[in-house]
Amino acid sequence: MSTDPDNIDSIVNRRYEHGFVTDIATDTMPPGLDENVVRAISARKKEPEFLLEWRLRAYRQWREMQEPDWAHVHYPPIDFEAISYYAAPKSDDERPKSLEEVDPKLLETYDKLGIPLHERARLAGVAVDAVFDSVSVATTFKERLSEAGVIFCPFSEAVTNHPELVQKYLGSVVPQRDNFYAALNSAVFSEGSFVYIPKGVRCPMELSTYFRINAANTGQFERTLIIADEGSHVSYLEGCTAPMRDENQLHAAVVELVALKDAEIKYSTVQNWYPGDENGVGGIYNFVTKRGDCRGANSKISWTQVETGSAITWKYPSCLLRGDNSVGEFYSVAVANNYQQADTGTKMIHIGRNTSSTIVSKGISAGNAQNAYRGLVRVMPQADGARNHTQCDSLLIGKNCGAHTFPYMEIKNPGARVEHEATTSKISADQLFYCRQRGISEEDAVNMIVNGFCKEVFKELPMEFAVEAQALLNVSLEGAVG
């Protein structure tokens, strides 16, 4: 008999015990950041002159900028001089040699999440090639993609093989001086992904499986650039439901999407960074700039994200709706537990005529967590016929958490139709007791209610990802019961 609100708290106080600690890299630059560090990074990656110049410009601008303090999050000041800005990928010698050497708890989590066997080793940091032959799988993918003319490779490879595309599009959506973290990323980013879908091509597969098998450890300052040329279509899945732990506390990634005329990009994220312990110690600070540019007419960009990790998340996937009739969508589930702080949301900037946007945000707060939604809908004077619908729902579990909604609207065209709906609900002790009286455990009842709450967003995820996301949420809210 334990259906009281305190117990609801304890349900969601599942201890995070599945993270893993990465080995200490050998080839690491000394901490601190100046122009020489930027030059050194560029030199190690053998980058062309234009990119070094680009980085240096970003660095100089960053020096002039202030860290933002307006988000609804609190954290001790970050000492940017104490961070090392380059670490080479770890050598195989330092990694576990096989799954037998991996923490069994971690494997258990993979099992619960339904991660395919062949992916577990990579996720657990096992020296992949030593264990099984993932190379052939990757090669098959690669062949299919190149037949279709799709370019999908690590960012540094794109710099070497397709410098003209990189030069044309890099920073064209998120300019270097866009914000403090974007500027920092622009100066020092070390790796990331590059995607180019040629005109009229429908990418023959979700860019996930390949990615998940091949991605090297992503690192602190990741840079992703996706270009969908006219009439093309791509669905990109980022992240992973498996818990990720990293010694680098600060993560400042930049993602740029460009959709040309009639093109469509669907970008799905499931992220499960280490949130820190019950007191929030040791968690990841995740400051991400994600922006999509619907540059051509009739283009569409759709962001779907399920976030459960990070000590602090600061993230606003946004859409610039420049092409006439272009469409922007944002579907988000953000879970904050214990002392996690999430400040997420989106920006929809309507520039073209008859542009439309949809925002569905589901925030779940538990424990002592604070979950904030911050959304901006801006309709420019020339955006005749612009439409937006925003649905913003919060679910509270327990009594010490909070949800905050900050909708901003800047409507400069009188003909725009903008709707905003917001709800806040709680999982009540009565609901849990009702379920238990029907034979369903408290934990399953919480999962059932949470999954019901998130359903609208889950259905936007590609099928296999949706199943994983649901499992992830269940694990994230798994109780200390029993």
Next chain:
Amino acid sequence: MLEINNLKATIGTTEILRGLSLSVKAGEVHAIMGPNGSGKSTLAQVIAGHADYEVTDGTVTYKGSNLLELEPEERAREGIFLSFQYPVEIAGVNNAYLLKASMNAKRKHQGLEEIDAFEFLKLAKEKMALLGMDPKFLNRGVNEGFSGGEKKRNEILQMAMLEPSLAILDETDSGLDIDALRAVAEGVNSLRTPERAIILVTHYQRLLDYIEPDFVHVLSEGRIVRSGDKSLALQLEEKGYDWVREAATG
């Protein structure tokens, strides 16, 4: 089936059940009546295991073992079903989903396979037809936006699907229209077998016209002050509760 002996239960600092005893055998139907606030729902909630109530004295034995040691979900899986006086709404959770999860929790406990999705749907539609419920209620949120009577029917649907050993119906008749009352009564009567027992909490004789109880008890101030056969209910209808109270104290 159920033996309650000198049960005392409090909520906060208030004692609500004050030495209640009741014995229910398999195959029996017991009606519990009594004035508002006398503790009828409290008794139902305590049997179901609600954490807000603290049992301070007495024993409750169910199928030969100590019921008070079991978690609410264990009690449910062991065959105790409570039709709530005020069923809660659970927005976003599909009614069919909850029902199926509930059946499977019980089946798992009994060492049975999960129910086949097709079979489940067939069974649910069958039972709904008997209760005069539109199958579209399966796809709505649990009790979400249901009318008072619809909520009660939904409780009975769950009961019909779960086939409990001990069903406690807390004022399931209130809020039902005449047709629904008859349908619900039929649902309850069809569960009336020698292996099962039913406790009906009600204020009205009209339910007992359809479901004839073997025993009628009057609860007042946390105690059973009078028990009898079905004629007791008729007497109550005529004379009111003061008559029993006076008889009990005088």
